[in-house]
Amino acid sequence: NAGVMQNPRHLVRRRGQEARLRCSPMKGHSHVYWYRQLPEEGLKFMVYLQKENIIDESGMPKERFSAEFPKEGPSILRIQQVVRGDSAAYFCASSEIRQGSAGANVLTFGAGSRLTVL
Amino acid sequence: AQSVSQHNHHVILSEAASLELGCNYSYGGTVNLFWYVQYPGQHLQLLLKYFSGDPLVKGIKGFEAEFIKSKFSFNLRKPSVQWSDTAEYFCAVNALGGSQGNLIFGKGTKLSVKP
Numbered sequence: 232n233a234g235v236m237q238n239p240r241h242l243v244r245r246r247g248q249e250a251r252l253r254c255s256p257m258k259g260h261s262h263v264y265w266y267r268q269l270p271e272e273g274l275k276f277m278v279y280l281q282k283e284n285i286i287d288e289s290g291m292p293k294e295r296f297s298a299e300f301p302k303e304g305p306s307i308l309r310i311q312q313v314v315r316g317d318s319a320a321y322f323c324a325s326s327e328i329r330q331g332s333a334g335a336n337v338l339t340f341g342a343g344s345r346l347t348v349l
Numbered sequence: 350a351q352s353v354s355q356h357n358h359h360v361i362l363s364e365a366a367s368l369e370l371g372c373n374y375s376y377g378g379t380v381n382l383f384w385y386v387q388y389p390g391q392h393l394q395l396l397l398k399y400f401s402g403d404p405l406v407k408g409i410k411g412f413e414a415e416f417i418k419s420k421f422s423f424n425l426r427k428p429s430v431q432w433s434d435t436a437e438y439f440c441a442v443n444a445l446g447g448s449q450g451n452l453i454f455g456k457g458t459k460l461s462v463k464p
Contacts, residue, residue, distance in 0.1 A: 264451065264452075266452075266454075271456070273355075273439055273455050273456040274439065274441075274452075274454040275454070276452065276453070289451075290451070322392070322393065337383065337395050337398055338452060339395075340385075340393040340394075341392060342391070343392055
């Protein structure tokens with residue numbers, strides 16, 4: 232039973248390029264969450280998705296960032312026209328049940344994708 | 350807005366010393382509470398969680414945490430640390446109900462255990 236799979240583990244981009252980070256949730260999990268970890272900071276929530284739906288994107292920057300979780304395939308976090316400040320570790324997590332509900336399952340995290348913008 | 354405070358940025362201990370890492374949160378309603386650990390080069394792993402019931406929670410590797418509702422605290426403890434406990438520890442809170450469904454993390458505490 233593979234855990235949450237993220238790829239690539241490391242991604243290097245030059246300013247202005249696009250970054251695509253992929254996340255396959257644990258088998259049986261239908262809820263996906265993306266978090267960003269900046270140096271010396273804790274994880275910050277970005278977006279919560281279910282299949283074909285964005286449920287909560289309150290943590291997503293207004294521009295250049297987008298996320299999707301299609302019916303088939305992994306969830307994708309896309310960053311257009313990257314800037315140096317986007318350099319961070321991006322973690323994906325999944326759960327069976329929506330967080331914030333009584334009896335919610337814990338989040339299972341992936342190993343993260345470390346983005347470096349030159 | 351909800352927030353989680355971890356008071357210690359970096360803690361250095363010798364092996365066999367006792368550990369207590371502080372965590373306070375700001376939210377007046379019902380919460381789920383977590384401690385996650387991130388070993389060097391690895392992903393976040395759940396250490397323990399509190400949903401309801403006994404406020405003293407036992408986790409893996411000899412860790413425990415106590416939920417004190419009146420103090421909005423969920424401190425992590427271990428009676429005797431080992432070198433292998435060197436890692437970063439994150440406290441997290443998840444509010445029940447409302448529109449908040451995501452985990453709010455503290456900034457983390459780095460623990461260095463000297464052999």
